[in-house]
Amino acid sequence: MIDLRSDTVTRPTAAMRQAMAAAEVGDDVLGDDPTVAKLEQATAEILGKEAAVYMPSGTMTNQVAVRAHTEPGDEILLDANAHVYYYEAGAPAALSGVMCRLLAGVRGIFTGRDVRDALRPRNLHFPRTKLVCIENTHNRGGGSVWTLEQIADVHAVARDAGLKLHLDGARIWNAAVALGVREQEIARWFDSVSVCFSKGLGAPVGSVLAGTSEFIERARRFRKQFGGGMRQAGIIAAGALYALEHHRERLRTDHENARWFAEQIAGIPGIQLDPTTVQTNIIVFDVTSMPAEAFGRALQEAGVLVLARGASEVRAVTHLDVTRKQIEQAVEIIRKILQQRSVMNAAPDA
Ligand SMILES: *Cc1c(COP(=O)(O)O)cnc(C)c1O
Numbered sequence: 377m378i379d380l381r382s383d384t385v386t387r388p389t390a391a392m393r394q395a396m397a398a399a400e401v402g403d404d405v406l407g408d409d410p411t412v413a414k415l416e417q418a419t420a421e422i423l424g425k426e427a428a429v430y431m432p433s434g435t436m437t438n439q440v441a442v443r444a445h446t447e448p449g450d451e452i453l454l455d456a457n458a459h460v461y462y463y464e465a466g467a468p469a470a471l472s473g474v475m476c477r478l479l480a481g482v483r484g485i486f487t488g489r490d491v492r493d494a495l496r497p498r499n500l501h502f503p504r505t506k507l508v509c510i511e512n513t514h515n516r517g518g519g520s521v522w523t524l525e526q527i528a529d530v531h532a533v534a535r536d537a538g539l540k541l542h543l544d545g546a547r548i549w550n551a552a553v554a555l556g557v558r559e560q561e562i563a564r565w566f567d568s569v570s571v572c573f574s575k576g577l578g579a580p581v582g583s584v585l586a587g588t589s590e591f592i593e594r595a596r597r598f599r600k601q602f603g604g605g606m607r608q609a610g611i612i613a614a615g616a617l618y619a620l621e622h623h624r625e626r627l628r629t630d631h632e633n634a635r636w637f638a639e640q641i642a643g644i645p646g647i648q649l650d651p652t653t654v655q656t657n658i659i660v661f662d663v664t665s666m667p668a669e670a671f672g673r674a675l676q677e678a679g680v681l682v683l684a685r686g687a688s689e690v691r692a693v694t695h696l697d698v699t700r701k702q703i704e705q706a707v708e709i710i711r712k713i714l715q716q717r718s719v720m721n722a723a724p725d726a
Pocket of ligand 1: 434
């Protein structure tokens with residue numbers, strides 16, 4: 377199977393498994409796991425932050441950040457398609473008791489003006505707005521990249537209004553490669569940053585939340601409260617550490633593969649896609665000659681997995697477990713399926 381559903385499907389490499397097997401461990405709830413400590417330190421350094429804390433998932437790092445920045449009844453501002461709002465099972469309401477005010481970004485990217493328009497006067501009637509969340513790269517936006525200028529624009533408004541800024545940087549690694557900057561040049565605009573090791577970096581488990589020492593101390597308490605305190609977590613942290621050291625640079629290859637795939641399928645009748653929208657490793661396109669679900673099933677029978685979402689939308693993602701050759705095969709399979717389809721549609725008795 378050529379699995380293009382997500383960059384979460386990667387399996388640890390042999391070298392990564394070796395690093396995991398050899399990891400020094402201890403009880404991390406007691407602060408005794410040297411590998412977890414090393415991962416937290418290394419990530420904080422890469423992001424240019426004082427401190428960091430390791431957790432089992434990106435959902436948890438995001439939601440602990442929301443909790444640590446707010447009190448129940450507060451309001452947070454974020455794009456209507458933000459992972460924090462869209463894909464985290466209602467957690468802002470369930471775990472932090474906050475309201476989400478949704479901004480209408482373009483492919484997940486909103487502006488300082490959008491934030492300014494959402495600001496509320498100080499008045500007894502309103503919730504208190506505390507936090508703005510940005511997602512870079514933006515998952516539902518099709519792996520779109522916030523530029524440093526776009527971030528600075530939102531940052532200026534947030535700072536003037538006394539709002540905190542959180543980055544859902546599950547794919548900050550892809551953003552850094554796409555922008556040609558170091559991760560800390562992105563992270564420096566934010567009070568807190570959450571990053572994932574189990575997406576494009578290919579580690580089996582885990583995310584880190586980074587920020588000031590004081591903020592991370594507060595976050596550690598909420599991690600415990602949310603059930604995210606782990607014991608000999610060095611086993612999995614070693615995989616993340618290995619990924620951090622060895623798999624960041626190669627994301628460039630995933631981006632090249634994604635762009636090539638997009639350019640190829642954009643020319644196939646029955647597919648609607650502007651390949652210039654493909655900035656990183658995510659390709660979102662529309663199938664116009666058959667329902668997306670049927671397209672997904674036909675692809676699966678031919679050995680390619682993608683995600684059909686909605687009536688016509690399909691998502692494909694490149695990652696370290698798919699080679700250029702497999703991407704080429706996937707293109708040919710898509711071409712064949714849609715050619716067959718157009719013959720069927722053209723038949724007089726169809
Ligand atoms: C995957 C992802 C997360 C975290 O998801 P988990 O499955 O909880 O690890 C957070 N934000 C974005 C943008 C993501 O794509």
